[in-house]
Structures are given as C-alpha cells and as structure tokens.
Amino acid sequence: MNHKKHDIASREDVQLLVHRFYDRIRNHEALGPFFNSTVQNWAEHLELLTNFWDSQLFLNRNYTGDPVKAHIHVDKVFGHTITMEHFGWWLEVWVATIDDLFDGERAWIAKNRARKMATMLFLKIYESRKTSS
Structure with missing residues (x-):
C-alpha cells in the first residue's frame, strides 16, 4: 500500500502515533x-501520553502529569x-514511528x-541522583 503521508493534524493522529x-x-x-x-495500566498510560503529546503539539491543556518526577522514580x-543511551534508543524509536506515519511541520x-525532552x-535524572544517594 503506497499512500501519501500527511502531517499530524488531530488528536486521533496523536493517539495513533502514541x-x-x-x-x-x-x-x-x-x-x-x-x-x-x-506501567500498571496501559490504557491509562496511553491516554496520559496522548494527552501529553496533544498538549505539546496543539497547545491543549489536557495533560496533568509530571514527567520529571515519573522518570526520576523509574530510575x-x-x-x-537509566543512561543517555536509553534516551537515544527512545528517541530513535520515536523518530522512526513518526517517519513511518507522518510528514510535515507538526x-x-x-x-x-x-x-529536547x-x-x-x-x-533531571542525573541531578536527582546527587541528592538521593
């Protein structure tokens, strides 16, 4: 199937991406x-992350989490x-997923x-290690 990719244009697109x-x-x-x-509840986690990226890309204010606190806790x-290499892999998967689905400014x-994130x-994880030893 060869179809032209479009930009991320709606919450539904964000949900598909997430x-x-x-x-x-x-x-x-x-x-x-x-x-x-x-992650204990994947449906809840996916909804939270859809809200996060929806707020990042469309400036909606429907996200109510604390990503810094969550990542420090997991570390x-x-x-x-958790190393910078983990974030590199995360970013690699994120970019590849976007490239597979979408093309455009958003x-x-x-x-x-x-x-940047x-x-x-x-x-923030690295800084927290100094204070929580």
Whole structure:
C-alpha cells in the first residue's frame, strides 16, 4: 500500500502515533523492561501520553502529569541504571514511528520536542541522583 503521508493534524493522529510508538517500545529489547514492569495500566498510560503529546503539539491543556518526577522514580526503582543511551534508543524509536506515519511541520515539531525532552529528562535524572544517594 503506497499512500501519501500527511502531517499530524488531530488528536486521533496523536493517539495513533502514541499507540504505535508504545507497541514498539514494549517490544524493544533494552527499553521494554522499564515500561513493562512499571506501567500498571496501559490504557491509562496511553491516554496520559496522548494527552501529553496533544498538549505539546496543539497547545491543549489536557495533560496533568509530571514527567520529571515519573522518570526520576523509574530510575530509582531500577537502581539508577537509566543512561543517555536509553534516551537515544527512545528517541530513535520515536523518530522512526513518526517517519513511518507522518510528514510535515507538526511531525518535525514532535521530533524536535522529543529531542529536547530526552536531554532535559536525563539531566533531571542525573541531578536527582546527587541528592538521593
């Protein structure tokens, strides 16, 4: 099937992206264990992340989580073993998923925001390790 890709244009597009991305993440050799043993309710998690990316890409204010706190908690649970390489793999899967599904300005924004987010989250994790030893 050869169809022209469109830009991320709606919440439904964001939902498709988030669901397809986490299908890949759950099966990723290095990243899957973090998510599969941490996320208790996948339907709830996917809805939360759809809200997050919907708010990032469409400036809706329907996200009420704290990604920094959540990532610091997961790092602590896993004995402070999350590395920048993990965020690199995460970003690689995110970009590949976007490229498979979409093309356009909002798709580019989603990739760029994820790059910035990966760096910021890892720095926050790293900083928290100094204070929680």
